[in-house]
Amino acid sequence: MIKPKTEEEIELLRENAILVSKTLAEVGKAVAPGVTTKTLNKVAETFIRDHGAVPSFLGFEGFPAAICASVNDVVVHGFPSDYVLKEGDIVSTDIGTLYKGYNGDSCYTFPVGEVSAETRKLLDVTKESLYRGIAAAVAGARVGDIGYAVQSYAESFGFSVVRELEGHGIGREMHENPGVPNYGRPGRGTHLVDGMVLCIEPMINAGGKAVYLDRNGWSVHTADRKYAAHYELTIVVRKGRAEQLSTFDFIEKDGTIKF
Numbered sequence: 001m002i003k004p005k006t007e008e009e010i011e012l013l014r015e016n017a018i019l020v021s022k023t024l025a026e027v028g029k030a031v032a033p034g035v036t037t038k039t040l041n042k043v044a045e046t047f048i049r050d051h052g053a054v055p056s057f058l059g060f061e062g063f064p065a066a067i068c069a070s071v072n073d074v075v076v077h078g079f080p081s082d083y084v085l086k087e088g089d090i091v092s093t094d095i096g097t098l099y100k101g102y103n104g105d106s107c108y109t110f111p112v113g114e115v116s117a118e119t120r121k122l123l124d125v126t127k128e129s130l131y132r133g134i135a136a137a138v139a140g141a142r143v144g145d146i147g148y149a150v151q152s153y154a155e156s157f158g159f160s161v162v163r164e165l166e167g168h169g170i171g172r173e174m175h176e177n178p179g180v181p182n183y184g185r186p187g188r189g190t191h192l193v194d195g196m197v198l199c200i201e202p203m204i205n206a207g208g209k210a211v212y213l214d215r216n217g218w219s220v221h222t223a224d225r226k227y228a229a230h231y232e233l234t235i236v237v238r239k240g241r242a243e244q245l246s247t248f249d250f251i252e253k254d255g256t257i258k259f
């Protein structure tokens with residue numbers, strides 16, 4: 001039995017979600033050819049700490065940085081490094097906060113300069129698959145409805161869904177039940193109830209679904225080395241329509257940056 005969050009808890013999760021959303025936008029402003037992923041990490045960590053929060057990924061099960069910076073064929077859990085971003089790359093930045101005892105967790109995949117039409121399609125379809133998943137996350141539905149919505153949309157473009165990783169509940173812990181796979185069958189899995197807070201996070205590969213774990217023990221790569229995209233938002237299951245706690249509006253509606 002998964003206990004829904006109280007409205008007080010949801011407000012604390014919202015504060016985290018907004019901070020993560022703003023942090024993603026700060027990182028987005030810094031994304032450009034010639035910039036290292038370590039620089040993006042620094043931007044995020046500084047912004048989070050300046051707002052009185054803690055970057056929750058740093059030290060999480062030994063993770064060495066404040067953000068995951070996953071470039072091109074890295075699906076998730078890339079280490080920020082001295083790698084210099086170049087035109088045509090994509091970089092997914094996954095960011096977590098711990099603030100007032102609750103967690104935030106969201107991710108955006110940024111294009112670096114101009115990317116190919118195929119890459120643009122991967123980004124657009126992955127993001128739209130997230131919104132389809134959110135639309136399915138209503139009280140009375142089940143976790144499989146979310147996965148089905150994500151999977152059926154992404155696969156209709158010939159892309160594939162990573163199976164090894166999934167979304168999750170969030171609260172005092174970054175990862176809580178239920179797990180939220182990005183594939184599934186309608187009407188199956190955990191029942192969704194009003195007040196349940198979930199991170200939905202499609203990880204979509206341009207090529208095949210197979211992945212492998214890097215020697216660093218963390219980073220997940222596509223087996224065929226084709227690009228992967230990853231977007232994540234935190235939502236509250238509600239009757240009729242899910243409520244988004246985190247948002248990409250700070251990135252996309254700023255007026256100066258266009259992703």
Ligand code: MG
Nearest residue numbers: 094105106107
């Ligand atoms: Mg995340």
Ligand code: MG
Nearest residue numbers: 105199201232
């Ligand atoms: Mg997550």
